[in-house]
Amino acid sequence: MIAINILINRNEFERAKEYINEIEDNLKKINIINYTNNLVLDSVLYNFNEICNIKSIDLLVKANIKKNNMEILDFTEFLIKVLYSCISLIEDEYYDRKIICEVKSKGEKIFLYIKLNAFNNENDELEYTIIKQIIQKAKNLNAIIEVKKENYILELKCLL
Numbered sequence: 001m002i003a004i005n006i007l008i009n010r011n012e013f014e015r016a017k018e019y020i021n022e023i024e025d026n027l028k029k030i031n032i033i034n035y036t037n038n039l040v041l042d043s044v045l046y047n048f049n050e051i052c053n054i055k056s057i058d059l060l061v062k063a064n065i066k067k068n069n070m071e072i073l074d075f076t077e078f079l080i081k082v083l084y085s086c087i088s089l090i091e092d093e094y095y096d097r098k099i100i101c102e103v104k105s106k107g108e109k110i111f112l113y114i115k116l117n118a119f120n121n122e123n124d125e126l127e128y129t130i131i132k133q134i135i136q137k138a139k140n141l142n143a144i145i146e147v148k149k150e151n152y153i154l155e156l157k158c159l160l
Contacts (some may be wrong), residue, residue: 034064063103075110085130114156
């Protein structure tokens with residue numbers, strides 16, 4: 001803001017405008033993550049944020065987890081599997097380059113919601129295999145899971 005103020009005071013309006021546009025472009029590139037104050041989950045989210053930045057994928061995460069939830073390690077392992085699967089589907093150009101992820105806890109339960117926008121409404125073999133692996137992983141953790149694809153949107157809801 002100081003640099004912009006100096007440019008305006010010098011009547012260098014065009015340079016100030018260019019600087020503002022540059023700042024705006026940089027801010028648009030920042031992926032939004034609300035961290036959880038849980039060291040394990042925050043580390044995973046930070047690493048996935050970095051991976052997504054490198055791969056030009058928007059990762060939008062809202063997370064609200066109790067700090068001392070005992071099932072966080074199982075959940076984090078499941079989240080890693082899900083996010084890697086989402087990245088695989090995006091890299092194979094089945095989905096838009098955006099992952100919406102929401103994590104909540106209530107009592108001892110953790111809820112995960114993932115949303116991807118698809119380019120077509122059909123399921124192919126890779127997509128089917130990945131979804132099947134995610135469902136199996138959830139069952140191994142005794143989680144309740146629902147995966148559906150309708151109207152070009154893939155949604156995953158899981159309660160662990």
